[in-house]
Amino acid sequence: MTRPDPSPTTVFAPWDDPDEPPLIRFDNVTKRFGDFTAISGLTLDIYAREFFALLGPSGCGKTTLMRMLAGFETPSEGVISLGGQDIGPVPPNKRPVNMMFQSYALFPHLSVADNIAFGLKRSGNMTRQQISARVDEMLELVQLGKFGKRKPHQISGGQRQRVALARALAKAPKLLLLDEPLAALDKKLRAETQFELMDIQEKLGTTFVIVTHDQEEAMTVASRVAVMDHGRLVQVATPERIYEFPNSRYVADFIGEVNLLDGAVLRKTKAGLTISWAEGQPPIAAQGPEDLQKGANCTFAIRPEKITISSDKPEGCANALSGRVLDIGYLGNISTYHVELANGQVIKAQMANNRRLSRRAFSWDDEVWLSFTDSAGVVLTA
Amino acid sequence: MNLRRLALIAVPYGWLLLLFLVPFGIVLKISLSDQALAIPPYTPTFDLAGGWAGIKSFFTGLDLENFTYLTTDNLYWKAYLSSVWIATLSTLLTLLAGYPIAYAMARARPEWRPTLMMLVILPFWTSFLIRIYAWIGILGQTGYLNQLLLWSGLISKPLVILNTPVAVYIGIIYAYLPFMVLPIYATLEKLDSDLLEAAEDLGCSRFSAFWLVTFPLSRPGVIAGCFLVFIPVVGEFVIPSLLGGSRTLMIGKVLWDEFFSNRDWPTASAVAVVLLLILIVPIILFQRHQQRQQELDA
Amino acid sequence: MSRRFSWFNATSLTLGFVFLYLPITILVIYSFNSSKLVTVWAGFSTKWYGVLFRDQAYLDAAVITLKVALVSSTLATILGTMAAWVLVRAGRFRGRTLFSGMIYAPLVVPDVITGLSLLLLFIALGLNRGIGTIILAHATFSMCYVSVVVSSRLVSFDQSLEEAALDLGCSPFDAFRSVTLPIIAPAVVSGWLLSFTLSLDDLVISTFASGPSATTLPMKIYSQVRLGLNPEINALSTILISLVTIGVIASSLISKRASVRRQRQEQQALAQS
Numbered sequence: 001m002t003r004p005d006p007s008p009t010t011v012f013a014p015w016d017d018p019d020e021p022p023l024i025r026f027d028n029v030t031k032r033f034g035d036f037t038a039i040s041g042l043t044l045d046i047y048a049r050e051f052f053a054l055l056g057p058s059g060c061g062k063t064t065l066m067r068m069l070a071g072f073e074t075p076s077e078g079v080i081s082l083g084g085q086d087i088g089p090v091p092p093n094k095r096p097v098n099m100m101f102q103s104y105a106l107f108p109h110l111s112v113a114d115n116i117a118f119g120l121k122r123s124g125n126m127t128r129q130q131i132s133a134r135v136d137e138m139l140e141l142v143q144l145g146k147f148g149k150r151k152p153h154q155i156s157g158g159q160r161q162r163v164a165l166a167r168a169l170a171k172a173p174k175l176l177l178l179d180e181p182l183a184a185l186d187k188k189l190r191a192e193t194q195f196e197l198m199d200i201q202e203k204l205g206t207t208f209v210i211v212t213h214d215q216e217e218a219m220t221v222a223s224r225v226a227v228m229d230h231g232r233l234v235q236v237a238t239p240e241r242i243y244e245f246p247n248s249r250y251v252a253d254f255i256g257e258v259n260l261l262d263g264a265v266l267r268k269t270k271a272g273l274t275i276s277w278a279e280g281q282p283p284i285a286a287q288g289p290e291d292l293q294k295g296a297n298c299t300f301a302i303r304p305e306k307i308t309i310s311s312d313k314p315e316g317c318a319n320a321l322s323g324r325v326l327d328i329g330y331l332g333n334i335s336t337y338h339v340e341l342a343n344g345q346v347i348k349a350q351m352a353n354n355r356r357l358s359r360r361a362f363s364w365d366d367e368v369w370l371s372f373t374d375s376a377g378v379v380l381t382a
Numbered sequence: 383m384n385l386r387r388l389a390l391i392a393v394p395y396g397w398l399l400l401l402f403l404v405p406f407g408i409v410l411k412i413s414l415s416d417q418a419l420a421i422p423p424y425t426p427t428f429d430l431a432g433g434w435a436g437i438k439s440f441f442t443g444l445d446l447e448n449f450t451y452l453t454t455d456n457l458y459w460k461a462y463l464s465s466v467w468i469a470t471l472s473t474l475l476t477l478l479a480g481y482p483i484a485y486a487m488a489r490a491r492p493e494w495r496p497t498l499m500m501l502v503i504l505p506f507w508t509s510f511l512i513r514i515y516a517w518i519g520i521l522g523q524t525g526y527l528n529q530l531l532l533w534s535g536l537i538s539k540p541l542v543i544l545n546t547p548v549a550v551y552i553g554i555i556y557a558y559l560p561f562m563v564l565p566i567y568a569t570l571e572k573l574d575s576d577l578l579e580a581a582e583d584l585g586c587s588r589f590s591a592f593w594l595v596t597f598p599l600s601r602p603g604v605i606a607g608c609f610l611v612f613i614p615v616v617g618e619f620v621i622p623s624l625l626g627g628s629r630t631l632m633i634g635k636v637l638w639d640e641f642f643s644n645r646d647w648p649t650a651s652a653v654a655v656v657l658l659l660i661l662i663v664p665i666i667l668f669q670r671h672q673q674r675q676q677e678l679d680a
Numbered sequence: 681m682s683r684r685f686s687w688f689n690a691t692s693l694t695l696g697f698v699f700l701y702l703p704i705t706i707l708v709i710y711s712f713n714s715s716k717l718v719t720v721w722a723g724f725s726t727k728w729y730g731v732l733f734r735d736q737a738y739l740d741a742a743v744i745t746l747k748v749a750l751v752s753s754t755l756a757t758i759l760g761t762m763a764a765w766v767l768v769r770a771g772r773f774r775g776r777t778l779f780s781g782m783i784y785a786p787l788v789v790p791d792v793i794t795g796l797s798l799l800l801l802f803i804a805l806g807l808n809r810g811i812g813t814i815i816l817a818h819a820t821f822s823m824c825y826v827s828v829v830v831s832s833r834l835v836s837f838d839q840s841l842e843e844a845a846l847d848l849g850c851s852p853f854d855a856f857r858s859v860t861l862p863i864i865a866p867a868v869v870s871g872w873l874l875s876f877t878l879s880l881d882d883l884v885i886s887t888f889a890s891g892p893s894a895t896t897l898p899m900k901i902y903s904q905v906r907l908g909l910n911p912e913i914n915a916l917s918t919i920l921i922s923l924v925t926i927g928v929i930a931s932s933l934i935s936k937r938a939s940v941r942r943q944r945q946e947q948q949a950l951a952q953s
Binding site: 070071072091092093094097098099101102103105107108109118119122123167168171 | 574576577579580581582583584585586587590594595598599601
């Protein structure tokens, strides 16, 4: 997910620019609750105008990380700085950071407009006219112009979500935190809202940090994704790199569907690696890290959509495995085939249903060939 | 089934009609009668044996004389006013005392809350009379409070507290505190802590977050607590009788004296009818408030 | 709401509980005072307990009070449970509004009015006032408390359980007895306990409803207390307070143990699955 910078010739990638100062810097931050370590020795830079996603299963520390940014938790060790300034001692009500809560936390006794005005009234340097103009502007931004006078229980879930967003954005914070912002919406509304969020972020240029356990959501909205596990960062990269070049079994498995084949390096040449992985199966030809030695243990990861299914053995393909169709999952736009190899290993392969076939190309128990190029998968060592 | 259903409805219905509604009819009727040196001490009595003439003389014997009497004698309207005033002030004082307790309970660790709640309810299970009696020993001229204050040198002469309105206020706050604490605690406990974090995130200090978010959202509990204290206190008898002395005028005590000491049943009944009329407004308001809350919760 | 517990919170809790418990504590301590002057400590003694137990009037009053409480609370529980069922499950019928009004009104009508009106009824009916009329009076106001407690349980209870019983061949009455009643039993029991305590505690209504033949313990206490402090009353109060405290703590321990056992069983079930 790259987005246009003011100058159309460069892509938005401040993380690749060594001269660009980060907006937020976590420097060796650790957070403990009693005996439990929620975050351990974490170092991370987030840049201005980024849409940054913290992704991981529940309990991985992503929410703690966000709460430290909002000021509701203070790090046990390490420094968090915003714009080069340590924000550890700054209480939440004095930070130029606003948060959109997972529960939305809309004040039930205040109208939609009063909810949005709540933070503006606290800042103390705005006249009543300025506040009401700003509220109108925010209502317009989230397309709720007519709903200002309603109470939170008089609007729909999707509308509440937008009020929460407007309220958090009203004070024009340097940083907006979104805690599972779309978790309470149904699937279709969630997909639409993801694009709205991206539009608003692009329009305002505010830095967004989103916490989510939904990998699809993170991939859709974020400029960069940080995958977390047990209080550590596993990989921080753009969605494409996270998907195509996961750095570990954990990331490959967490994001999308993947086939993981454990094996060892059989041969190593300039052109690439050969991995032996199962008795009676041909070794896999793949591209891999240079430092991998012959005989080293490794895992070959390949996404189902990178595998082609055919009834005859394909010519000139780097890898070809034969098996039998075990199961077919029809998902509309694509179908997933579970193919069992002679050694019992089940491989998932996906094919786009780009033609309206009354008759499927392959059926249960068909003998098929699975093929993929030597650059289709990645070799993982962690 | 239908017969059973009918029986199930009829038994409690009949019971309440006979022992709750009919008695009120009798009170109303006697309040319209005249005092008499007889047993029972009022006229007219219902004389069915007299036939139509009996019924007619019964109704012509009824009048509003007792109610006019209530307006002419200062004692009664002063007693009504003073009861309502004492109830209002003591409700406010109970709120001031009860809110911080409820607030602290709601902020205590969840595993402590059932115990705290039990500690608030426990005095409610012990005899009301005894709890009020305990204050006689504390507030009297030679009571524990005066002993303590004299010993500490803060005062040189014992304070007169017992048999004054102050003692009544203390007794009311003491006896009715749980009724204030529990409904407020119930609303505060439900309060989503995200709302307070959101308020702080939007620039509130903790103090202003309390006034802008916590307090407005605890209002249903505050209102319920105030009604639960105010309504019974207006008709309270035991507390003014034991702690208030002759200087505290409350209508419950006036009614009691009218009935047991003066044996003036018609006046006592008229006092009761007016007291009920005074209480009907807050009772209806309270019912409507509770209903609205239930609908909002649902 | 569970956030930082501040000094202010700790202070208000401490002061609140001191206020609630100090008077009772002093009362209990001074019941062991040997002096006849209640507020002047003259050394430890249990003599007032001896005096109390030899005082036949107190014993008689205690017996009457217990009889009244046992009978009236049982009556109130039966009537109150029926009334709760009528409120929640009987559907619409003529006079339902009046009925629910009569259930809730006694909770807020001052005791002096309830007492007065019942007395006038008993006289009009020509009933001999005594234990019987006190029981009738107590059962009447207690049944309202019972029906409030039980109906709140009935409302929260899943009606599909009753429907399942009907589906499996129960008559509506069987369904109530074999499904509904066991489930609302805790509320029925706490309704009974509440009635029992209310009856033990009542002074005003008893005074109106009783004749010269029956004096309950609160009436006896009130007649003594009106005359001022009395060491016998301190001893009696201590006994009553201890009984109630033991009762409440025991019942809360029993219910806590039941919930702990239930939790453990649920955990075991989870672990086995």
